[in-house]
Amino acid sequence: MAVLMPSSFGARSASAAVAACEAITDGAEPLAVVDCSQLKYVDPFGIAMLGATFHLVQLQGRQIQVLNLSANLQGYLTRMDVFKDVKLVGDYPVAVGTRHDRSTDLVELTCLDDKNQVDDAAFRLAKTIVGQLDGIDPNEPPDGMSCMNTADRLAEPIQYALSELLENALTHARRGGYPSSKVWVASQYYRRSGAIHLGVVDDGCGFLRSLEAHPSLKHKRDHEAILLALQPRVSCNRDQWLNQPDSVNQGVGLTTTARMAQKSGGRMVIVSGSAMHDTSGRTGGLSSGAYWQGVAIALECQRKRLPEVRIRELLPPYDAKPPVALRFE
Amino acid sequence: MRSELFLANLARGRFIGTRATAATLREQVEIALAQGNEVVFDFSGVEATQSFVDELIGALILRRGPDILNRLIFKSCSDDVRAVIEFVAADRCDQYIKANTH
Numbered sequence: 001m002a003v004l005m006p007s008s009f010g011a012r013s014a015s016a017a018v019a020a021c022e023a024i025t026d027g028a029e030p031l032a033v034v035d036c037s038q039l040k041y042v043d044p045f046g047i048a049m050l051g052a053t054f055h056l057v058q059l060q061g062r063q064i065q066v067l068n069l070s071a072n073l074q075g076y077l078t079r080m081d082v083f084k085d086v087k088l089v090g091d092y093p094v095a096v097g098t099r100h101d102r103s104t105d106l107v108e109l110t111c112l113d114d115k116n117q118v119d120d121a122a123f124r125l126a127k128t129i130v131g132q133l134d135g136i137d138p139n140e141p142p143d144g145m146s147c148m149n150t151a152d153r154l155a156e157p158i159q160y161a162l163s164e165l166l167e168n169a170l171t172h173a174r175r176g177g178y179p180s181s182k183v184w185v186a187s188q189y190y191r192r193s194g195a196i197h198l199g200v201v202d203d204g205c206g207f208l209r210s211l212e213a214h215p216s217l218k219h220k221r222d223h224e225a226i227l228l229a230l231q232p233r234v235s236c237n238r239d240q241w242l243n244q245p246d247s248v249n250q251g252v253g254l255t256t257t258a259r260m261a262q263k264s265g266g267r268m269v270i271v272s273g274s275a276m277h278d279t280s281g282r283t284g285g286l287s288s289g290a291y292w293q294g295v296a297i298a299l300e301c302q303r304k305r306l307p308e309v310r311i312r313e314l315l316p317p318y319d320a321k322p323p324v325a326l327r328f329e
Numbered sequence: 330m331r332s333e334l335f336l337a338n339l340a341r342g343r344f345i346g347t348r349a350t351a352a353t354l355r356e357q358v359e360i361a362l363a364q365g366n367e368v369v370f371d372f373s374g375v376e377a378t379q380s381f382v383d384e385l386i387g388a389l390i391l392r393r394g395p396d397i398l399n400r401l402i403f404k405s406c407s408d409d410v411r412a413v414i415e416f417v418a419a420d421r422c423d424q425y426i427k428a429n430t431h
Contacts, residue, residue: 115349125339147374147407152343156376163346163378171348252379312412315379322422324398326415328406329369 002033002067009050010043011197011298012268014276017046019290021053025060031089032057036066037147037243044107044186045269045298046117047080048199049186051109052294054086056203065089069204080186081108107187113180115170121185126159127242129187130303153307157260158196160311164253165200165297173204173294181294195266196306198299206294207272222273223284229254230270230277232316257299263309265302270295331402332361333369340375351384359391362400373405384412387421394429395422 001024006016024032038068042050057064066088069077077083109127112121130136130151140149148156162185168221181204189196207225211217217228232255261268267280272295277283286292334357339345361368370385389397395418403414 028341115347118347119341119345122346123344127342132384148343156344159342159344160376160378163344164380167380171390240351243385252383256379311376311409315412315416318416318419320419320423322395322398322415322418323426324395324422326398327402328411329402329404 001027001029002035003027004037005039007038008041009039009046010041011045011199012043014027014045014269014271014278014296014298015290017049018271018276018286018296019249019288021049022054022291025056027062029062031063032208033067034239035067036070036073039073040068042073043298044188044197044199045187045201045296046199047077047109048184048201049292049296050077050082051111051186052182052201052203052296054082055111055182055184058086063087063089078107079108084109085111100284104190107165107184109184109186110265111182111184112170113182115167116133118163118166118170122159122162125162125185125187126155129158129189130154130306134191157264157301157306157309158198158309161257161299162198162200165299166259167204168253168297169200169204170278172210173202174207176205176209178204178294186199191204194303196301196303199297200292201296202300202307203294206292221275223275223277226270226272226275226277227283230258232314233253252316255316256311259314260309261299261301263305263313265305266300268300271297272296330364330366331369332357332364332366333371333404334358335371335373336377337371337373337375343374343385344376344378345376345381345399347385348380350389352379355385355388358385362397366428367400367402368403371404371409372410374409376407377410377413379413379417382410382417383421386414387417390418391425398422 003020005020006013007016024034054064064086107125108120136151138151142149166183173181181202183200183202185200187198207218207229208222211225211228212220214228217224232252258268262279267278269276269278271292274291275285336345339350358368398418
């Protein structure tokens with residue numbers, strides 16, 4: 001039986017997107033049929049979800065058939081490399097006649113499975129996203145005070161956020177029996193609105209599994225786990241240094257990333273298990289009983305506000321001072 | 330004697346991000362410290378994530394205690410990098426002290 005894709009497949013309809021992906025991966029038939037007759041819109045969150053979903057279906061040894069995909073979306077999804085590593089049954093993808101160069105707007109779906117790839121990936125993605133935006137000259141000389149040019153100021157918060165999110169996805173997500181989990185990333189700049197959208201999706205253990213032993217998790221529910229993960233200094237292994245000094249996290253990466261989104265006039269949507277949290281308001285269980293094994297994040301920010309973001313303002317407040325004075329030169 | 334580490338060599342663009350990069354660098358730091366040296370981290374022209382700084386310096390504090398900061402020097406830090414270092418150091422020193430206070 002075909003899975004009918006919703007008309008909007010992205011962060012603003014995360015429940016519907018997750019429900020569709022779950023239906024695709026939960027199917028028992030050897031052929032997963034995806035009916036796109038109602039599909040009108042896909043965003044980078046949706047792109048990354050599709051990447052993860054198609055990967056999971058192929059891991060199951062099943063084939064994928066895509067039906068009734070409009071020519072526009074066919075071109076867009078092909079351009080975003082959604083079908084790049086997917087063996088489809090049937091006609092898709094076909095060659096797109098005239099490929100409009102949207103290299104300034106789009107960052108194709110990227111899959112990472114090695115944390116040593118994170119630095120390069122975060123740099124490349126941030127540079128691609130902002131490097132050729134309107135009025136940006138990557139070769140502009142840096143100003144004398146900050147030693148940064150406009151491109152640097154735009155790219156820095158994005159590279160910071162991507163570095164933290166990708167690192168989380170390739171470390172925390174791999175605990176609890178998911179050592180081979182991967183992470184998918186996609187991005188797009190929407191010129192009309194000035195918004196930059198990122199999608200970061202992993203197929204790992206999810207927040208609940210990662211934090212289930214944390215003393216502050218009062219109820220073992222996905223929603224509580226997401227909210228706890230957003231608290232500063234919460235990590236599954238923050239205090240494990242006593243036993244495992246090689247494996248510690250401060251529990252601040254997700255917090256600072258969420259703050260970056262908000263300070264840049266955007267938001268962060270987090271889906272894990274049966275729950276979602278949107279920093280702009282909506283929070284709670286996914287509707288229709290939808291479930292995502294792993295963590296799926298949509299990060300949105302306003303390009304014009306990015307230069308205002310200062311990393312030091314993203315850090316949680318702290319009162320303590322080290323007992324030994326730091327030596328700065 | 331001082332051992333100087335130029336972090337720009339590790340940056341991608343202006344950024345150093347990951348714990349994996351910091352963990353590798355920390356091994357060099359441990360060697361320098363074992364030789365009795367002070368270690369200078371030169372942050373000229375780079376920015377760093379909190380994760381990187383925590384893996385580099387936070388882990389040293391948790392293993393050796395806050396006194397290790399007497400042998401670490403942070404050079405040419407931007408305001409952001411300085412804030413991240415101060416945050417990590419304060420947080421991990423506090424954590425160490427609480428764990429070792431009876």
